[in-house]
Amino acid sequence: MPASLSRDLRLPLAPGLEDDDAVYGLNNTEQEWVAHEPYLKAKGYTLRPRYRPNWIPSWKLNGKYPADCEDSWELPAVKTLDAVRCRDNKHVSLKKSIPSDDEEAQNELEILQYLSQDGIRDDPRNHALQLLDSFPIPGSTNGLFLVTPFLSDWDAVPFCRFSELMDFIQQILEGLQFLHSNHIAHRDAQIANIMMDASLLYSEPFHPCDPHSSLDGARRLKIKRRSEASVRYYFIDFGLSSRFPSLADRRLVTGVKGREQRAPELLPTIPPPYDPFKLDIFTIGMVFKENIFQKYYGFHGLRPWIDRMTAVDPNARPSADEALRLYTQWAENQGGLAQQSDVWSFAPPPSLRAIVVSRAPP
Incomplete structure (x- = not known):
């Protein structure tokens, strides 16, 4: 379980959150991705089980604590989701880009397209995010899914x-x-x-x-x-x-x-x-x-x-x-x-801090 997702079991849950579904279930943003899953699958991209229609939480089947099950780990970003490209199992990111609602999205798309074109994409000095694919978002006039490597x-x-x-x-x-x-x-x-x-x-x-x-x-x-x-x-x-x-x-x-x-x-x-x-x-x-x-x-x-x-x-x-x-x-x-030497940070490691504290005068 990721440290950022851990929960202190000694503390009572807030009223209304006693149900595991309320804590670990899909939020509104995630439900939007679930609605797109069949379309994305048809385009050649597989989402994690959590974001597939008719998902049944694994902890309801195996009896484990929900936070110990990977399908309880929720979406870390709003506009971006990880996926796997079916043809080669490459790990990628999918980003919703909706230029009609966001001038910045149009700007990003144009620059990514420029930096991902032949003759520029493969320049070893090019450290810009590469655009692998793009296709329309259903129900959006100008919206696109942008596919990039997972970073x-x-x-x-x-x-x-x-x-x-x-x-x-x-x-x-x-x-x-x-x-x-x-x-x-x-x-x-x-x-x-x-x-x-x-x-x-x-x-x-x-x-x-x-x-x-x-x-x-x-x-x-x-x-x-x-x-x-x-x-x-x-x-x-x-x-x-x-x-x-x-x-x-x-x-x-x-x-x-x-x-x-x-x-x-x-x-x-x-x-x-x-x-x-x-x-x-x-x-x-x-x-x-x-x-x-x-x-x-x-x-x-x-x-x-x-x-x-x-x-x-x-x-x-x-x-x-x-x-x-x-x-x-x-x-x-x-x-x-x-x-080739090891890095030294200005903050001493915990083991050294413990020695210093233990030897400090009363």
């Missing part, structure tokens, strides 16, 4: 080696450089929109709701280190992105919808038009600063670099090309021994 949270598997952290930074910078070279500014490239393909870390598919469990939820899986397999990182969610025909056509933009609201150019009550490419640099700089440099030892030599990326003045920030070049210069000076 995991970027930190679903722990970092073990210093080289793994370096590889993460390298791939993200390459991906940003690729977007900018194609005149695409992501505009919301914060940490929640960076994910990874972790499939090669496993010898079998893992459960979408718990990366440590098998598909049937019955077993804990052995997971390789990132450095033992080819982990690849991707940018997702291009709903706020801007794409320009050429370098000469680039222009300033407006809008403050992204999650990263600390960029100085977005702080005024009514922000003036700003350079979206410089905003990307600031956002990625904050990703590295908060999720890598402030958590792990060994990156002190990059302090001037990260300060430039997060500079108050957008014009003082490096371009994506320069940011990658400067990082590569630093990385090439890191010896093999350092790269």
Whole structure:
């Protein structure tokens, strides 16, 4: 059972929730997916048992506690659901995109189509989410189901080696450089929109709701280190992105919808038009600063670099090309021994904290 889905059995349930069906049954969003299941199956995509018509909860048949049954684990997102592509058993994600109701959805579709076309899709620098398929949503005028590879949270598997952290930074910078070279500014490239393909870390598919469990939820899986397999990182969610025909056509933009609201150019009550490419640099700089440099030892030599990326003045920030070049210069000076060393976080592990506490004076 995923830790996030566990329930403290010592606490009484709230009134009206004593029934397991009320706690573990389908919510309204999930019921919409169930209604689409026959159509999706005809299109070649299989949903988990929970989202099939006439689903009978397994705990009613096997007598187990519901939270210990994988079909009690509910949908983690509203617009997206995992599925299996029937022709090759590939694990994919299905996303509802309804442009008629959402301008951002149309924008995302157009950019994904561009980045997934021949000649661009297979560029090794392309770290944008790939569009595998798309088809209409029944009952929606312009709605589409977008099919993409199934990805995991970027930190679903722990970092073990210093080289793994370096590889993460390298791939993200390459991906940003690729977007900018194609005149695409992501505009919301914060940490929640960076994910990874972790499939090669496993010898079998893992459960979408718990990366440590098998598909049937019955077993804990052995997971390789990132450095033992080819982990690849991707940018997702291009709903706020801007794409320009050429370098000469680039222009300033407006809008403050992204999650990263600390960029100085977005702080005024009514922000003036700003350079979206410089905003990307600031956002990625904050990703590295908060999720890598402030958590792990060994990156002190990059302090001037990260300060430039997060500079108050957008014009003082490096371009994506320069940011990658400067990082590569630093990385090439890191010896093999350092790269293969275990990572050290600023927060001591629980075992060490226990020793410190036990030896503390009264």
